Amino acid sequence: MPTSPSTAASLYDRVRRVIPPIEWPAFTDDIDAILALKRERNAVILAHNYQTPEIFHCVADIVGDSLALARKAMSVDADVIVLAGVHFMAETAKLLNPGKTVLIPDLAAGCSLADSITAADVRLMRQRYPAVPVVTYVNTSAAVKAESDICCTSGNALQVVESLGAPRVIMLPDEYLAKNIAAQTKVEIIAWKGHCEVHERFSPADIRELREAHPGVTVLAHPECPPEVVAEADFAGSTAAMSDYVGRHKPARVVLMTECSMSDNVAVEHPEVDFVRPCNLCPHMKRITLANIRAALEENRHIVTIDPDVAERARHTVERMLAV
Numbered sequence: 126m127p128t129s130p131s132t133a134a135s136l137y138d139r140v141r142r143v144i145p146p147i148e149w150p151a152f153t154d155d156i157d158a159i160l161a162l163k164r165e166r167n168a169v170i171l172a173h174n175y176q177t178p179e180i181f182h183c184v185a186d187i188v189g190d191s192l193a194l195a196r197k198a199m200s201v202d203a204d205v206i207v208l209a210g211v212h213f214m215a216e217t218a219k220l221l222n223p224g225k226t227v228l229i230p231d232l233a234a235g236c237s238l239a240d241s242i243t244a245a246d247v248r249l250m251r252q253r254y255p256a257v258p259v260v261t262y263v264n265t266s267a268a269v270k271a272e273s274d275i276c277c278t279s280g281n282a283l284q285v286v287e288s289l290g291a292p293r294v295i296m297l298p299d300e301y302l303a304k305n306i307a308a309q310t311k312v313e314i315i316a317w318k319g320h321c322e323v324h325e326r327f328s329p330a331d332i333r334e335l336r337e338a339h340p341g342v343t344v345l346a347h348p349e350c351p352p353e354v355v356a357e358a359d360f361a362g363s364t365a366a367m368s369d370y371v372g373r374h375k376p377a378r379v380v381l382m383t384e385c386s387m388s389d390n391v392a393v394e395h396p397e398v399d400f401v402r403p404c405n406l407c408p409h410m411k412r413i414t415l416a417n418i419r420a421a422l423e424e425n426r427h428i429v430t431i432d433p434d435v436a437e438r439a440r441h442t443v444e445r446m447l448a449v
């Protein structure tokens with residue numbers, strides 16, 4: 126039920142730098158339908174920074190990293206939230222908005238970090254390290270969050286770890302994020318062995334090759350990258366921090382060592398900056414498309430549900446993080 130043939134057409138200016146004109150007509154019918162469905166259903170779309178530009182810039186109402194999405198989800202005045210991202214993000218939106226219908230367009234949109242740990246694993250870590258607080262990255266299931274003391278994101282992990290006032294903490298499940306935080310604090314960090322399948326593929330050799338091929342390039346790395354990669358970069362930070370860095374410093378040429386749609390989305394905002402784009406795609410993020418967002422709104426699928434007891438305990442860990 127397209128609103129008018131010109132609605133999507135008027136959006137093309139936003140993305141012409143990253144979507145070739147020949148590809149654009151394939152998106153317009155779904156964009157028009159989604160914009161109309163959002164009005165009909167009083168729905169909003171939350172899109173992670175790793176979503177493709179036609180989603181991020183043309184149908185999303187709220188965009189950002191997982192912390193921004195978690196925060197902004199709380200002030201949403203809508204009946205329906207569609208999460209254009211992966212499953213743990215949809216669970217987090219549901220935790221913070223229990224009265225709203227939260228939809229994820231593809232139930233198989235998972236995450237290698239979230240899949241690396243279970244609630245039983247957290248209980249075992251607690252047995253092994255009694256009285257040591259457990260800090261859990263938001264990239265985990267609600268069941269894992271429910272067994273933890275507090276959540277963190279890559280944007281606030283250092284602050285959260287230091288807020289506990291403990292000499293050592295267990296930090297789950299991302300080994301590299303834990304090691305990158307350990308390098309910045311006196312708090313002893315006990316890590317798990319989870320990895321992001323996108324960021325673990327970057328190596329220091331990649332950075333050296335990029336610097337040789339593109340002299341003067343500024344290298345920004347996500348803290349889910351191995352510590353040796355972070356050490357070779359000019360700056361390390363969450364997706365929001367990388368985006369801020371580009372806005373503030375306006376480097377002539379930059380490379381973002383993270384999921385590749387992020388470069389497209391930031392490039393749209395900064396036409397004066399030249400982006401070098403090594404492309405590591407997240408296969409889970411890429412399961413979300415305009416077509417399945419449209420189907421989610423048309424067919425009210427897939428509704429995210431969480432066991433009430435798990436939800437109560439998991440919500441507490443996310444709210445405790447938001448209060449830091």
Ligand code: SF4
Binds near residue numbers: 235238384407
């Ligand atoms: S980019 Fe990595 S951390 Fe993010 S959803 Fe994909 S696998 Fe998970």
